[in-house]
Amino acid sequence: MxxxxxxxxxxxxxxxxxxxxxxxxxxxxxxxxxxxxxxxRNVVIVPQASKSTVESQFPLPVDYEEIDNLLTEGHLLVDARDPHIFAEAHLPGAISLPLGEVDLLFEAFTARYPKETPLIIYCNGFGCPDSFDLGVRLIAEGYPKVQVYEGGFPEWRDRGRLLESGEAQ
Amino acid sequence: MTRGLYHFCRLLLAGVFIYAGYLKGSEPVAFAGQVAAYQVLPYAFNYLVAATLPFVELLCGVLLLINQKVRPALLVLFGLNTVFMIALVSLLLRGLDIDCGCFHPAGEEGSGTSPQMALLRDLGLMIVIFVTWVLRLQLTREPTDG
Known part of the structure; x- marks a missing residue:
């Protein structure tokens, strides 16, 4: 047997x-x-979005250790989570662009942040695909410098870092 | 009877793994995100897994479908399933919550599958793999005296 x-x-x-x-x-x-x-890892080289290649363009990841440096270099943190969760707590200086409302908010976003703004998108950690999806969308919309912080909110919080609260402006 | 059960199990496994392989293989980036959620691999290796694993599942599924090289395919699926189950148990032990309440569920399968349910599903698949293995051996031995 x-x-x-x-x-x-x-x-x-x-x-x-x-x-x-x-x-x-x-x-x-x-x-x-x-x-x-x-x-x-740290370099996002994305040519101008052309329709045929849009699907293969995706944001590259950024580690927790790199975040502080990138922020001092002027990268903008973008929070892809729901606005009410954003209001409870978010990373300092982050702006809210929930994936679920991106169609509504996108015009205001582009008016405020020029296409060359380097962006770091995060959401609710490794299990959350929203930051990826938002990154793909933003790259397709012509933002060439998009990275995703995959550890996202949970990692930041668990490392005891400062958080902000309050509604998105 | 044995033959019927064998073909049923074989086709069931083929269907499951071709479907799973196709889902993951068609969206490697999304799948890499899901692998990353387990937090067991260094970042880039999640992509390596996402690039290769679906094709292993697909090939095994296809071999089962056409009833060729069934035992090697079953052996590989057994190995994969063992790894999946270890990963799921480690997830439960670490208390990691993979569900994120995001706008998009994680991948096509939805975020509704809890680690416990996934573990149960894998256990079921494991049983089917075992049954298919044993039936295959019986079938190949009977007629020829192997």
Whole structure:
């Protein structure tokens, strides 16, 4: 009975080949994505949005350790969470641009912040895709310098950093 | 009977993993975000996983579908599922809340799947994988005396 569950050497080898083949296919198809993630950490180079390539353009991540430097360089923090959560607490100096209301607020946003403004978007931490989605949207709208702070609000709070409260202006 | 059950399990697994692989593979960036939510890998490695894992699932699913190299495919799925379950248990142990109450649910499957439910689902898949493995062995042994 026990040999029922013991894979033969041949099966093990074939399984290994299977994984290698599939992984290579995945890697070659997503080569640019992976290379960007491994090499481009801090640099976002996005050419002017053209319709055909918009889908492949995505914001690159920024680590907690880099945030303070970037803020002193003039990056703008953008909070992608719901406005009522923003009002309870947000990162100091952040402006509110909830993903759910981006269509309504976008005009006012572009009027206030020129396209060359470097942006750092965050939302509710690693489980929250809103900052990514907002980043993709902003890049498509012509903001070339967009990064995402994935640790987001929870990481900032858990590190005991200062928070602000109050409604978005 | 055995044959019918074998084909049912095989096709069930094929369907599940082709579907899962397709969902994740078509949106690697979103999937990388979901992997990052587990906070177990260094940042860029989430992308490596997102770039490769869906294709492994897809290939296994397709092999099961066409009934070729079934045992290697099952073995790989067993390995993947084990990793998934370990990740989910670590999530529960660390008390990480992956649900974020965001505007968009995390990915197509929605944010409604709690880690407990996902663990249960993976356990179910594990049982199907085992059953398929055993049935496959029985079927290949019976007629030829292997």
């Amino acid at each position: 026990s040999d029922l569950f013991r894979p033969s050497r041949r099966v093990l080898l074939e399984a290994l080949v299977l994984v290698l083949v599939a992984a290579s296919a995945g890697l070659s198809l997503n080569y640019t994505l992976v290379m960007k993630a491994f090499t481009g």
